[in-house]
Amino acid sequence: MxxxxxxxxxxxxxxxxxxxxxxxxxxxxxxxxxxxxxxxxxxxxxxxxxxxxxxxxxxxxxxxxxxxxxxxxxxxxxxxxxxxxxxxxxxxxxxxxxxxxxxxxxxxxxxxxxxxxxxxxxxxxxxxxxxxxxxxxxxxxxxxxxxxxxxxxxxxxxxxxxxxxxxxxxxxxxxxxxxxxxxxxxxxxxxxxxxxxxxxxxxxxxxxxxxxxxxxxxxxxxxxxxxxGEPALRAAQARDAYRALIEQGAYANDPGLKGILARALSDPGGTSPVPRPVDPATRFTHAGLAHYALIRTNTLPGPANWIYRQGHAAGTYTFGATPAEDRFTLAHSPLPVWGEATASLGSxxxxxxxxxxxxxxxxxxxxxxxxxxxxxxxxxxxxxxxxxxxxxxxxxxxxxxxxxxxxxxxxxxxxxxxxxxxxxxxxxxxxxxxxxx
CATH class of the missing domain: 3.40.50.1820 (Alpha/Beta hydrolase fold, catalytic domain)
Incomplete structure (x- = not known):
């Protein structure tokens, strides 16, 4: 195409x-x-x-x-x-x-x-x-x-x-x-x-x-x-990180939220490859990973995710004893709407x-x-x-x-x-x- x-x-x-x-x-x-x-x-x-x-x-x-x-x-x-x-x-x-x-x-x-x-x-x-x-x-x-x-x-x-x-x-x-x-x-x-x-x-x-x-x-x-103050110093560090990537010949990135959301909607209880921070021996479910990434964006790795006071979406995420027992909800924007938006992405x-x-x-x-x-x-x-x-x-x-x-x-x-x-x-x-x- x-x-x-x-x-x-x-x-x-x-x-x-x-x-x-x-x-x-x-x-x-x-x-x-x-x-x-x-x-x-x-x-x-x-x-x-x-x-x-x-x-x-x-x-x-x-x-x-x-x-x-x-x-x-x-x-x-x-x-x-x-x-x-x-x-x-x-x-x-x-x-x-x-x-x-x-x-x-x-x-x-x-x-x-x-x-x-x-x-x-x-x-x-x-x-x-x-x-x-x-x-x-x-x-x-x-x-x-x-x-x-x-x-x-x-x-x-x-x-x-x-x-x-x-x-x-x-x-x-x-x-x-x-x-x-x-x-x-x-x-x-x-x-x-x-x-x-x-x-x-x-x-x-x-x-x-x-x-x-x-x-x-x-x-x-x-x-x-x-x-x-301190946020300005962190921003300068992030600037330097992206400048270094450019100097290395890496000119773009794609974190792949589209795939995360698609799997969360099509196979919510399936096992993702991402460890849960409370127990790295266990893995998020697909639905759990999508909600965690949206709600707690500022805890994710990457040079600039710290800029969020919390995340892309308001909501709550509570870890349970097992991945299937994690509890999470979005406060304002339903997950299917996030999925609809990401499904329309280009690159x-x-x-x-x-x-x-x-x-x-x-x-x-x-x-x-x-x-x-x-x-x-x-x-x-x-x-x-x-x-x-x-x-x-x-x-x-x-x-x-x-x-x-x-x-x-x-x-x-x-x-x-x-x-x-x-x-x-x-x-x-x-x-x-x-x-x-």
């Missing part, structure tokens, strides 16, 4: 770390719809799928096809909405741009959704299909444009040493520039985890021209700016260069990577999760020190890192915080 087929089938990335410290892999299905994804400009502008031409989204899709120089593939539609994908091919590994449009009314603004490391739009913002952040934003009148990192369609051999945060910013800027030139609508940048760092980085580079003036709001969902790969740059930001190492906090002029809504990235507001404070008085920082109690996008009550408890009136 080639990249176009995988893309049209909805392959995309969640990860053991939406932050940028984990990864997963691709779902399979065959679709010939994407065969024309690299068509010429004139064809792209005209090739709106027939099923879309009877609604208000058709003109927008047509304009975007011309602006992006890519053909649209209609992936899905429901009552009042369409989900269309464009494949951006520029000579390198292609990357996906997903558009969720309302069919009853034209958009009043654009919301760019930027997923975390190892994730893609489908996993991070369009799961579950009928209850997701993309639909929440669409109902508020936004045209939803998701930009998936090109690692999603890469093999490990195709991820290079230069795929740091600046490369991700350049890819996103190409899309934002094209869409802005075509529509001239006000817009927001909304990112989760590593995607939130990207949103902040983009906001610091927009300048004061028309595109910069049309940026109304930046939403940073569960991410971290610079730490202080799940996270570039070590991206992780190096994120660690440099956390360490306050501006020589390695610097976000221009003082140049962010749009409203900033920064919402962290108590059990995810926690109460570390220095990044928001740096934006305020630069003269921006429209900055808020708050922490949602009892939520883990992935719960604000997949939690059953996130629509009531988190999403309204991201879209204040």
């Amino acid at each position: 080639d990249r176009r087929q995988v893309l049209a089938a909805g392959a995309a990335g969640l990860a053991s770390s939406a932050v940028g410290a984990g990864g997963a892999q691709a779902a399979e299905a065959g679709s010939a719809q994407a065969a024309g994804a690299g068509a010429a400009h004139a064809t792209a502008a005209a090739a709106v799928p027939a099923a879309v031409t009877d609604d208000r989204s058709a003109a927008v899709i047509r304009e975007l096809g011309g602006a992006l120089d890519a053909s649209p593939t209609l992936l899905d539609r429901g009552i009042g909405w369409t989900h269309t994908r464009f494949l951006i091919e520029d000579g390198g590994v292609p990357y996906a741009v997903d558009v969720v449009a309302d069919t009853a009314q034209p958009p009043r603004s654009v919301a760019y959704l930027l997923p975390g490391g190892g994730l893609n739009f489908l996993a991070g913002f369009f799961t579950p299909r009928d209850r997701n952040l993309a639909h929440h934003l669409r109902r508020l009148g936004h045209l939803v444009v998701g930009v998936t990192p090109r690692e999603d369609l890469s093999t490990a051999a195709e991820v290079s040493a230069d795929r740091g945060l600046a490369a991700h910013r350049a890819d996103a800027l190409r899309v934002i520039g094209a869409v802005d030139a075509a529509l001239r609508l006000p817009y927001q940048l909304i990112g989760h985890s590593a995607g939130a760092a990207l949103a902040l980085d983009l906001a610091g580079t927009m300048g004061g021209g028309g595109r910069g003036r049309r940026l109304e709001r930046v939403v940073a969902l569960d991410t971290t700016g610079p730490y202080e 799940g790969l996270i570039a070590h260069a991206l992780l190096r740059d994120l660690c440099a930001i956390w360490a306050g190492d501006e020589a390695t990577y610097r976000i221009a906090w003082e140049r962010i002029r749009a409203e900033v809504v920064w919402v962290n999760m108590e059990l995810g990235r926690g109460d570390f507001p220095l990044g928001a404070e740096l934006i305020r020190r630069g003269g921006n008085r429209h900055v808020t920082f708050q922490v949602v109690p009892g939520y883990g890192h992935g719960d604000p996008v997949w939690g059953e009550q996130a629509h009531a408890e988190v999403w309204p915080l991201l879209t204040p009136k």
Whole structure:
């Protein structure tokens, strides 16, 4: 199956770390719809799928096809909405741009959704299909444009040493520039985890021209700016670890959460190969391992898992006398939803260069990577999760020190890192915080 087929089938990335410290892999299905994804400009502008031409989204899709120089593939539609994908091919590994449009009314603004490391739009913002952040934003009148990192369609051999945060910013800027030139609508940048760092980085580079003036709001969902004290030292150590991997020629990683969750759902009582920390002679069950990895992420090995106050998901895990007697539960995000998200992954790969740059930001190492906090002029809504990235507001404070008085920082109690996008009550408890009136 080639990249176009995988893309049209909805392959995309969640990860053991939406932050940028984990990864997963691709779902399979065959679709010939994407065969024309690299068509010429004139064809792209005209090739709106027939099923879309009877609604208000058709003109927008047509304009975007011309602006992006890519053909649209209609992936899905429901009552009042369409989900269309464009494949951006520029000579390198292609990357996906997903558009969720309302069919009853034209958009009043654009919301760019930027997923975390190892994730893609489908996993991070369009799961579950009928209850997701993309639909929440669409109902508020936004045209939803998701930009998936090109690692999603890469093999490990195709991820290079230069795929740091600046490369991700350049890819996103190409899309934002094209869409802005075509529509001239006000817009927001909304990112989760590593995607939130990207949103902040983009906001610091927009300048004061028309595109910069049309940026109304930046939403940073569960991410971290610079730490202080001991966490900053740990971040510097993690930066050095990823730098060493790059120097050794290792440019990406995939922790494989997709497989862990698939086995937990298909064979929950089966024996995993991973020892239980309370008794290394015993092994987690598949269900136990999945829950432990989600709930107690900060205890797992790896250079950057310590950044979570607890884990990807809120919940409890209590060890029993045997693996079968372990007791565990997730508080907000059901395991099948995690499985649905991870099943839609592409490669799940996270570039070590991206992780190096994120660690440099956390360490306050501006020589390695610097976000221009003082140049962010749009409203900033920064919402962290108590059990995810926690109460570390220095990044928001740096934006305020630069003269921006429209900055808020708050922490949602009892939520883990992935719960604000997949939690059953996130629509009531988190999403309204991201879209204040």
